[in-house]
Amino acid sequence: CHSSNAHPKRLRDNCTMANDPNNQSPIFEGLSIEEPSVLTISFASDPGASLGVKLCNHDNGLTNEMFLPGYASVGGMLDGNTLAKKHGVKVGDYIVAVNGEGFRRFPPDFQDEHLKDITEGLDLINLSGGENGYAAGEGEILDDEKERKRELKGRVVTGKKSGEVYERLLAKIREIKSGAGRSSANPPLLISLERYMWDSRVHSWSRFLSARNGNVPEAMTLIQGHERWRSEFFPIDLTEPSLQKLLRVHAVSKIDIGKTEEEEEDKAP
Numbered sequence: 183c184h185s186s187n188a189h190p191k192r193l194r195d196n197c198t199m200a201n202d203p204n205n206q207s208p209i210f211e212g213l214s215i216e217e218p219s220v221l222t223i224s225f226a227s228d229p230g231a232s233l234g235v236k237l238c239n240h241d242n243g244l245t246n247e248m249f250l251p252g253y254a255s256v257g258g259m260l261d262g263n264t265l266a267k268k269h270g271v272k273v274g275d276y277i278v279a280v281n282g283e284g285f286r287r288f289p290p291d292f293q294d295e296h297l298k299d300i301t302e303g304l305d306l307i308n309l310s311g312g313e314n315g316y317a318a319g320e321g322e323i324l325d326d327e328k329e330r331k332r333e334l335k336g337r338v339v340t341g342k343k344s345g346e347v348y349e350r351l352l353a354k355i356r357e358i359k360s361g362a363g364r365s366s367a368n369p370p371l372l373i374s375l376e377r378y379m380w381d382s383r384v385h386s387w388s389r390f391l392s393a394r395n396g397n398v399p400e401a402m403t404l405i406q407g408h409e410r411w412r413s414e415f416f417p418i419d420l421t422e423p424s425l426q427k428l429l430r431v432h433a434v435s436k437i438d439i440g441k442t443e444e445e446e447e448d449k450a451p
Contacts, residue, residue, distance in 0.1 A: 209417045216383060217292055218251075218376040221301045223269050225371040230359065233373065234264020235271065241341065241348035245398060246388040251286055251376055252276040253339075253347045270302035271375065276384075277351065279374035281358055284337030285351045293332065300377065335374065381412075 225231055238257035240250050255276045259266060278286050341347040361368040378384040387405060394400040418425065 209419060215379060217297065218378045218382075218384075219298045219300045220294060221269060221271060221275060221375040221377065222299065223265060223271065223301070223373045223375070225265065225359070225373075228265075229370045231265055232260075233271070234260045234262065234266040236260065237277075239345065239348045241345050243344040245396065246391050247287075249383045249387040250276065251288070251290070251378075251384060252278045253285060253287065254351055256375075268303050270300060272377065274385075275375040275377045277373060278376050279335045279337075280351065280354050281369065281372050282331060282335050282374075283354070284335050284339065285347065285354075286336060286338050289338055290336045294335070 223233065235256045236258035237254045239253070240247050240255060241253040256266070256271055256273050258273060259271075265271075278284060278290075339347050339350070341350070355371065355373070358368075358371045380386075383405065386408075387401070390405040390408070391398070391401040394404060420426070420429070
């Protein structure tokens with residue numbers, strides 16, 4: 183939202199603009215937040231299917247990975263009508279759990295029940311028992327059981343060497359797929375993903391780190407200053423005269439602010 187060369191679609195996706203024909207509010211509101219959206223991909227309908235994505239390995243011991251929630255993300259989509267496309271998976275989504283077992287770099291900041299589930303074509307029957315893929319049994323799940331499942335899904339995993347957790351994640355997926363559906367003790371694969379907005383720390387940290395040539399303390403100071411600025415100055419009132427003047431001379435090139443009726447009347451012969 184803040185760059186003069188920002189992609190226009192990205193700008194529309196992340197801001198509410200006063201001259202948007204679908205939104206007449208004079209408030210320019212940054213929508214980038216730290217809270218992720220979640221997706222839950224069930225393989226119940228086809229236990230042997232492929233998700234249909236290319237994965238990126240984020241278990242390389244690099245400083246720019248320190249704010250990534252998981253060790254693998256979607257790096258590309260395969261051709262065809264895949265499960266990933268069916269359920270709305272996108273490049274940049276992070277795998278954080280497999281069948282209710284967390285594969286996280288750090289604990290989640292938000293509980294699942296407070297997050298928006300954006301999974302498309304969700305199979306509610308197979309997910310009715312919670313995040314581990316089992317169908318709901320009779321009676322209510324006790325609070326301590328819910329808490330146990332929450333803790334397991336938010337589990338933090340570390341390795342002794344680079345690449346170890348990523349390989350364990352892949353091995354877990356292969357293990358579940360090889361035995362899925364053979365008995366009630368072998369539930370189908372269930373992959374939990376999180377999606378973060380473009381200006382969250384997950385995505386912005388590497389940019390700030392690059393801007394300070396890999397100096398972590400300086401990059402941390404820079405990103406904290408940016409987050410403080412974002413909190414203090416958004417939303418922005420586009421009716422502010424000084425801001426209107428800047429916008430009309432195209433200081434922000436992707437936003438076009440027309441003249442007011444009063445100004446048009448002043449120019450009339």
